[in-house]
Amino acid sequence: MKLCRFLTTAGDPSFGLIHDDSVVELSDRFARLSELFEVDDLKALIAGLNLKGQRHFHVRDVKLLAPIDRQEVWAAGVTYLRSKTARMDESQFGAVAYDRVYDAPRPELFFKSLPDKVVGPHDAIGIRADAQWSVPEPELALVLNSRGDVVGYTIGNDMSSRDIEGENLLYLPQAKVYRRSCALGPCVVVGASEADARVWEIHMTIERKGAVVFKGKTTPGQIKRSFTELAQYLFRSQEFQRGAVLLTGAGIVPPDDFTLRADDCVHIEISGIGRLDNPVTVV
Numbered sequence: 001m002k003l004c005r006f007l008t009t010a011g012d013p014s015f016g017l018i019h020d021d022s023v024v025e026l027s028d029r030f031a032r033l034s035e036l037f038e039v040d041d042l043k044a045l046i047a048g049l050n051l052k053g054q055r056h057f058h059v060r061d062v063k064l065l066a067p068i069d070r071q072e073v074w075a076a077g078v079t080y081l082r083s084k085t086a087r088m089d090e091s092q093f094g095a096v097a098y099d100r101v102y103d104a105p106r107p108e109l110f111f112k113s114l115p116d117k118v119v120g121p122h123d124a125i126g127i128r129a130d131a132q133w134s135v136p137e138p139e140l141a142l143v144l145n146s147r148g149d150v151v152g153y154t155i156g157n158d159m160s161s162r163d164i165e166g167e168n169l170l171y172l173p174q175a176k177v178y179r180r181s182c183a184l185g186p187c188v189v190v191g192a193s194e195a196d197a198r199v200w201e202i203h204m205t206i207e208r209k210g211a212v213v214f215k216g217k218t219t220p221g222q223i224k225r226s227f228t229e230l231a232q233y234l235f236r237s238q239e240f241q242r243g244a245v246l247l248t249g250a251g252i253v254p255p256d257d258f259t260l261r262a263d264d265c266v267h268i269e270i271s272g273i274g275r276l277d278n279p280v281t282v283v
Contacts, residue, residue, distance in 0.1 A: 004187040004188070008057060015032075018187055022057065023056070028055075034243055038243070067184060068118055073115070075111075075246070076246060077110065109234055125157060127260050136157050137158040137160055139156040139202075139248055139249060140153060142230070148232065155184065156247040157278065159181040194228070198220045203217045205269075206267075220251075262281055
């Protein structure tokens with residue numbers, strides 16, 4: 001089952017269930033999408049709804065938004081062996097830190113974005129004007145309720161300025177947290193288990209002037225830590241009354257001589273969820 005947020009032709013934000021070629025509105029039953037994620041058995045609730053009695057919109061007649069309303073977005077780093085290797089290579093002084101955190105009991109976790117700063121499908125993602133080496137990071141994102149339960153999955157893009165992060169580990173917030181640096185979408189898949197999600201495939205394609213300049217793929221099955229472990233660490237000594245979204249790390253890393261340019265287009269597809277498309281702009 002796929003839940004989404006969308007704008008109607010009248011410009012009104014709403015949320016609902018993607019059903020075949022339609023979006024079935026659910027906002028008359030719940031005030032916010034994040035409230036749905038607090039239901040104990042969300043899959044059973046949705047299955048029991050009388051969809052015929054709800055307003056329907058054709059998918060092509062709505063604009064899909066980032067499937068988030070009040071949740072903070074956080075991210076886990078160095079969860080793939082490929083990510084560890086890339087970040088060790090880029091770092092001038094912190095290679096040992098990345099090596100250690102991959103095998104350490106405690107994962108790397110960092111704040112990524114407030115909900116109102118998250119970019120949705122087909123909206124522009126940003127590369128910093130003061131960065132020389134910018135890359136997208138395609139990631140499976142865990143949608144968590146206020147109790148820290150994984151209630152669904154979506155696609156995330158953790159935009160990164162690799163030269164800024166590599167210059168000094170203390171520059172990580174500037175490399176990761178800036179305007180248009182986080183994209184989510186196009187929907188939240190509920191009812192899938194971790195075992196289901198781990199066999200999905202993640203594909204990323206980058207286009208420049210209509211030509212493909214990079215392609216890569218991986219699978220969440222290569223993430224070293226369990227989703228439950230990552231969620232539990234995020235909720236340690238923390239409180240998320242509205243839930244949270246947690247990016248699980250990147251296993252696709254473009255070559256060191258590649259950097260994004262303005263007007264590139266990044267396509268991230270995760271089997272079982274869908275595709276997130278975003279053009280690139282300089283911010």
